[in-house]
Amino acid sequence: MAEADPTTPEGYQFFDPQNLACPHAGWKMLREKAPVYRIPVPAKVPVYVAAGRDEIEFITRNNDHFSTRPDASVWRWGDGFPDEIAEAFAAAGMNVVMTLQSTDPPDSLHYRNVLSEVIGPGSVKNWRPRIEEIIEGLIADIPDGEPFNFVEAFSVPLPLKVICLILGIPYSDSAFFRYYSDEFTHLVDPTHPMDRALKATDTIVKGYAYLRERMLEYRENPADNLLSAYANAEFDGRLATMDEALSMAHVTIIAGNETTRNALSSALFTLAKDPDLWARLKADRSLVKDFYTEVLRRDAPATTTPRTVLKDVELGGVQLRKGDVVFVLWGSGSHAEQHFDDPLAFDIDRSNKSAHTTFGMGVHHCAGSALAREELGQAFNAILDNFDRIELARPAEDISYDPVFGFRAISELPVIFHRSSRA
Numbered sequence: 108m109a110e111a112d113p114t115t116p117e118g119y120q121f122f123d124p125q126n127l128a129c130p131h132a133g134w135k136m137l138r139e140k141a142p143v144y145r146i147p148v149p150a151k152v153p154v155y156v157a158a159g160r161d162e163i164e165f166i167t168r169n170n171d172h173f174s175t176r177p178d179a180s181v182w183r184w185g186d187g188f189p190d191e192i193a194e195a196f197a198a199a200g201m202n203v204v205m206t207l208q209s210t211d212p213p214d215s216l217h218y219r220n221v222l223s224e225v226i227g228p229g230s231v232k233n234w235r236p237r238i239e240e241i242i243e244g245l246i247a248d249i250p251d252g253e254p255f256n257f258v259e260a261f262s263v264p265l266p267l268k269v270i271c272l273i274l275g276i277p278y279s280d281s282a283f284f285r286y287y288s289d290e291f292t293h294l295v296d297p298t299h300p301m302d303r304a305l306k307a308t309d310t311i312v313k314g315y316a317y318l319r320e321r322m323l324e325y326r327e328n329p330a331d332n333l334l335s336a337y338a339n340a341e342f343d344g345r346l347a348t349m350d351e352a353l354s355m356a357h358v359t360i361i362a363g364n365e366t367t368r369n370a371l372s373s374a375l376f377t378l379a380k381d382p383d384l385w386a387r388l389k390a391d392r393s394l395v396k397d398f399y400t401e402v403l404r405r406d407a408p409a410t411t412t413p414r415t416v417l418k419d420v421e422l423g424g425v426q427l428r429k430g431d432v433v434f435v436l437w438g439s440g441s442h443a444e445q446h447f448d449d450p451l452a453f454d455i456d457r458s459n460k461s462a463h464t465t466f467g468m469g470v471h472h473c474a475g476s477a478l479a480r481e482e483l484g485q486a487f488n489a490i491l492d493n494f495d496r497i498e499l500a501r502p503a504e505d506i507s508y509d510p511v512f513g514f515r516a517i518s519e520l521p522v523i524f525h526r527s528s529r530a
C-alpha cells in the first residue's frame with residue numbers, strides 16, 4: 108500500500124508522537140492547504156482544528172457562533188460527567204459549574220473581572236515584592252557549575268508558588284496542587300479510561316474540599332488574596348455561590364501553572380543555546396521584554412483550546428454544524444506568514460512580535476497574561492543578575508518537547524549555571 112503523503116492534511120499523522128512534539132510542519136501545511144480541517148479523533152461529535160490566522164480571528168470575533176463552553180466528548184468536566192463522577196462531587200456537597208474560561212459573555216466578563224481586580228495589568232505590581240522573594244529563594248538553591256533540571260528546579264515551582272501566594276494558600280500545600288493539576292488531566296481527557304478518571308476524581312474532590320474550607324474562612328475574615336476575592340465576589344448584587352467560587356479557584360490553579368511553566372522552560376532553552384543573546388541581554392536589560400515576547404510568539408506554551416459551534420457557519424471552506432468542536436490553534440496563529448517572516452526563527456528584533464495569538468484574542472484573551480509576563484520578566488532579570496554564564500548540559504538536539512496535544516512542554520532541561528562572583 109502506498110504511504111500516506113504527510114504534506115497533505117489527509118496523510119499527516121496528527122497524533123504521531125513526533126508530530127505532537129514538533130507540530131510546526133503540520134500547522135504550516137494546514138495554514139496553506141486546509142485552514143480549518145476535520146481531524147480523526149474518536150469523539151462523539153466532529154472535531155476540527157483551525158490553523159489559519161483569519162479563521163482564528165473570525166472565531167474569536169464571533170462569540171455568538173463559537174462558545175468556550177466545552178463539549179463533553181473533548182473535555183469531561185461538569186456538563187459531561189458520567190454519573191459516578193457527578194455523584195462523587197455531590198456526595199461531598201459540591202457541583203462542578205462553569206465560570207472562568209468556560210462561559211460566554213456576559214457571564215464570562217463578571218467572572219474575569221474578579222480575577223483582573225487582583226492580578227490584572229493594573230494590580231499585578233502589588234505582588235512584585237513577594238514574587239521577587241520567591242524567585243530569590245529558587246535562585247539561591249541553584250547549584251553552581253553542576254548540572255540540574257531547570258524545569259523541576261525553576262519552571263515548576265515558580266508559577267506554583269506564585270499561584271499559591273496570590274490565592275492565599277500556604278506554600279507548604281503547593282506540592283498537593285501540582286499533583287492536583289496533573290491528576291486533573293486524567294479526569295478531563297475523555298480518552299483516559301473511566302477507572303483512572305475515578306481515581307483522579309478523588310484528588311480533585313479533596314482539592315475542592317480544601318479550597319471550600321479556606322474560602323469559608325475568607326468569607327468570615329476577608330483577606331487581600333484571590334480566594335477571598337472569589338469567596339466574596341458579588342454578581343448583580345448576589346454573593347457568588349460556593350460552586351462558582353470553587354470553579355474560579357480551580358480554573359486559576361489549572362490555567363496559571365503549566366502555561367507559565369512551559370514559557371519559562373522554552374525561554375531558558377532559547378537562551379542557553381545562544382551565548383550572543385545572553386551577552387545582549389546582559390548588556391541591555393530593556394531587551395528582556397522583547398526576549399520573552401518573541402519566545403511566547405515562537406513557542407506558544409498552550410497551543411490550543413476548544414470552541415463548541417453554536418450555529419451552522421462556513422469557515423475556511425468548511426461547513427461547520429451546530430455542536431461540532433473546533434480546536435483553535437493559538438500556536439499556529441502566532442506563526443502566521445501574513446504577519447511574521449520566517450515564523451520559526453527566533454528574532455528578538457522582530458518589530459511586530461507582540462501581534463501573536465499566544466494569549467488568545469478577543470473577549471477570552473488570557474486574564475492572567477500580566478502575571479505571566481511579570482513572572483517571566485522578573486525571572487530572567489534575576490537569572491541575568493546572578494549568573495555569568497549558562498549552558499545546556501546536553502546537546503540541544505537531545506532535548507525535546509513532550510509529545511502532547513495542547514501544550515508545548517519540556518519535562519527535562521538539563522543545564523549548568525555559573526554563578527557570578529559578584530552575586
Ligand code: HEM
Nearest residue numbers: 208219362363366367370412465466467471473474475479
Ligand atoms: C504564558 C502563560 C500563559 C499562556 C500562554 C496562557 C494562554 C491562554 C490562552 C491561549 C487563553 C485563551 C483561551 C481561549 O480563548 O479559549 C487564556 C485564557 C485564560 N487564561 Fe491564560 N495563559 C497563561 C497564563 C495564565 C495565568 C498565569 C493565569 C491565571 C493565574 C491565566 C488565566 C487565564 C484565564 C482565567 C483565562 C480565561 C479568560 C476568559 O475566558 O475570559 N492564564 N490563557
